Amino acid sequence: MRNLKIYYIIIFCALLTGCKKDFLDVVPDNVATIENSFTSRNEAEKYLYTCYSYLPQESDINSNPAFLAGDEFWTYWPIPAGNPLPSNPQQIARGNQNVSNPYLNYWDGAVGGKPLWAAIRDCNIFLDNISKVPDLDPSLRDRWAAEVKFLKAYYHFYLLRAYGPIPIVEKNLPISASIDEVKVMRQPVDKVVNFIVGLLDSAAINLPSSILNRASELGRITKPAALAIKARVLVTAASPLFNGNSDFAQLRNADGTQLFNANKDVEKWKRAAAACKEAIDASESAGVALYEFNELVTVSSRTKLEMNIRNSMADQWSSELIWGFSNGAGSFIQGWAMPKLDPNKLANDSFKGELAPTIRTAELFYTDKGVPINEDKTWDYVNRNNLRTATTADQDYLQNGYTTVGLHFNREPRFYADMGFDGSIWYMQNGTWKVQAKSGQTQSRKGANGYSLTGYFAKKLVNWKFVILQDYGFTQQVYAWPMIRLADVYLMYAEALNEVNGPSTEAYTYINKVRKRAGLRTVEDSWLNFSNNPGKYLTQDGLREIIQQETSIEFAFEGHNFWDLRRWKKASEVLNNQVYGWDIDQADAVNYYRRKPLFSQKFVAPRDYFWPISEGSLIVNRNLVQNIGW
Template sequence: MKLFKYIITGVLGMQLLTSCVDYLDKESDTELTLPMVFEDKTRTEGWLANVYSHVPDPYWGYARKLGWDILSDDMTASERWRQWDWKVIPMLLGEWTPSTDWDGNYWSRLPQLIREANIFIENVHPLPDQGISATEVTYMKAEMRFMIAYYYYLLSNTYGPVPFKPNYIAPTDFNLADLMEGQRPYYEVVDWVDKELKEVAEILPAKYTEARKYGRATSIMCLAVRARMLLFAASPLVNGNPDYANHKNKDGENLFSTTADKTKWAYAAQACKELIDAAEAAGHKLYTEKNDDGTIDPFMSYQNLFLTRYDEGNTEILFARPGGSEYGEYEKHATPAASGGSGGLGVTQSLVDAFFMENGLPINDDNSEYVEIGYSVSDETRDNTVWDTEVNGGTISKKNTYNMYCHREPRFYITVSYNNSYFTQEKRVFNFFNGSADNPHTHDAPQNGYLIRKKISPDLNVKQGTYKYRPGIVYRLGEAYLNYAEALNESDPGNGDILVYLNKIRERAGIRQYTTGATDDNFIHVDLNDQAEMRKLIRAERRVELSCEGIRYDDLRRWKEAENVLNGDFYGMNFSGKDNSSFYVRTPYLKRVYKKAYYWFPIHQSEIDKNDKLVQSPYWN
């Protein structure tokens, strides 16, 4: 391996540049200075690309490395995979301390990338002979400002209050003590990110015409991150939470707001609407596929939303991960072991229960027609889709399917693989009974009777190593609609836009929409002025529409519901069942532990030991 020597401003920069060797490659007897880097187009663009490297991976990142989907109550991984260093699995069981390592490593890595972005801003300049114009430099500097703000958002979203010096680069004669900063209050970071993203949105274009810039920062991405952050900042966890009244930094400052401020909901609603208006003006819309008669096919629309590229017409994407995602491992772990996969990445029973019935009602509604005992007596088909014939073996659900899974809404079938559902890869139904090919009763098997189907390509073939490219969607318009509906309901109950944007999601989902009028075959009556009822409906819609997209865990945190939802036994079908009577029994498979401390990641003990100006995250001491 070649040796590299870098001369830069500050010792920390030396550490940072070691992550950039691919584009700073030099012969071992030469020295590469910062001016030399930024006199070369390839190295300049390589530096910029590296700053993007910690944008979360919506597939394998949320499933394993960051673990947001596993930490929530959406997805479940085989508990015995911990022997292969799945670091989030012990966390589920309460085996979590300030000395626990986490693959996300935000506390260490994101400040390094923030510093790289600041160095880029200070040093980049036009290279007209190499095709970098002054306009391009303006855009690239704005991109780096976006990334700095985005990474501060991720830090504050994970740890709460963090050390905060956004434009600081250590000088060459720095003293180590100068770098030892304490935390600043949570809202100080949020307020700065808010203003910064608004300013940068005025500089960046809404979209690019060059394919090579796919995933690069846009004005829409700025507004999207801002809206999501402000929704979190308005929520009970951080908006006057009395649990944090005594959480102060070493200077005695309160690190969280001690008084609830309802105007934060109105500000979040405004930010969400600004995003929606700007996105729609730029041509973004919900992704749909149509039947021959012009109606929406809800099955194909929801399935292919996650498999269709932006340049193929999927303009619902507002923020995609540049460089793609690690979807191969995601799909492999959702494929049975006998079919070449690892077969233990599933969904929870609570998510199965959350999906609506075909008539748009939740399963616990007296009029839902939900049945949990017995089996279907015929194949189920529907006339609003081609998904059954083109993807699912000719049916929505097969004869002899457990009634729990029959006559559910379209998103259920796109999200969940259950026993006797269709396995497209091998053109057969799944058999999750103990001892079957799909359940060898090992760690590589569905521990609770389910595998994840959402974001899995029907063209997948793990045995042959066939994986179809798809975008890594970090933020989409569907989330923006639901964020706006929630913020409006909290700030302006009864506002008609609440139903407008909630119903846009339900229309695409192929289920009855809500109305203030009478219930009929197309609509369900709701009391729009009943804030508590609407809150329940909005949260229920978020649960299914945004499931397994890295969002649910933050929802449970910000609503202060994680302690209630993520504690105790998690259920599924009986992993050991060998026939209908023994398999179709709600059975505990995992006992989760969620303490009050877990709402925020702890600062790793090694960082606390190095810096006496830090205070540990709430309740971790």
């Protein structure tokens, strides 16, 4: 009894570490409450929703590092008084991540992060008790258990992606567990991946192929969602950050267990390719298809193409969604992205247009020939920063007679669909608007808040039915945030095929499906006829570069770029550069279109590829080892 009492004291002290209960909590405590939660179907369903409630809200710029912790977007610093822009992700972008109180801490559930170990513990509680519910139909019980297995797998994956090798919490420990049992260790990456994949495979067996009760269940997990996330897990595990990464070869547990396999293994790419094809087949069989705009409105072919692109993610429930997050997704982010389009409603300060893409992001998109701007032999890359005046030939994309910069001419449809900028056109259900952002113009800076720091706006994030009200507020069509969509799996499949056998007809086929929807020629046609490197698509290295850029363009502003740069081990190359915007406080084109340095980023490799584990967690559990560099 005395030892047990000491144990409780130790656990209690651990709970108080940092004045929060967000540590690696594997011992259930509220036993009486747990027992009550499984006395009926209604109570058990509440617990099911508790397991869902931990999902990181990917559309939230406060908690998703992929928005403001990289360089795809940039915004004010220091943040003006009274402005609700989050500082935590920007601290990471500015190189200020730390070990004492890490920003966006998903390990402990602090400083903007959710407590994902607590999420896993609640998932385990659900799985341990769901069979006790007396009035639950067996088929529904199996489905709910499958959903929670998926969530448990996803929470492990989220932690793996952010922290690298992590503990595996297969079962919660009993109250009688010893102190040594509580102090779990990190497990090798390959073991963690296999555990996650095993959970997803098990979950997929009892998940529905699609949601039939759309009124109440959209956003719930389906078999295609489980298989698509499995594909993403295996593609991530096969990528250079986790596959043969010698930078982390010295990361070991205290007992000598090596946590990274430093030997590259092409079998991981084969496994990933098979998972992608399985996910594609399951998704297409369930009716998932690349989005096409079919609203009953008369629009030009150019506008229809733009709406195909924008609404692939911003439609209320896009046909392309394999898994959409419906809990408030696509809501506040529209206000952050939307500029003051209507010159008659400038007093309405409830939307900001502050989520500002950088010039690097603008340069990432292809030319209208479907190749990078520095490869297109028909496009004037050297003079891209020189001024040009739009003519009637450009008027589908630019304002006729308006002077802007060469960078904005003859670009691919996704550039105009995804981005708003000075001289651009912005189509909405209630009209077509002109964006004019130089000082004194409608979309320019008019005070300390409510403007784009770079001169660009994230049009893609705004649903076309967004309506600005006269005095305050707006109406919007809230859309499900695309956790994963069909184009994602297509491009992952092409990537995996290329890594296994190099360029192939099948790899081209799946890239070209995405390019066709974007209004582009095939990879083969574009590079052969317009690139100054026409043979690039015929080599494995060249096609890898093409697929990576295609991925970055197709999923611009959706939260991919931040994680993709890491898994490809390109973050240290891309995020060690100057961040640029236009000189937005200037009234004339000559001075406005000067590249203005906003910040010089520093990404320390290999340290910054993973989050640090907080010092408090390391003190509580001496068996945890810190990530390299922290």
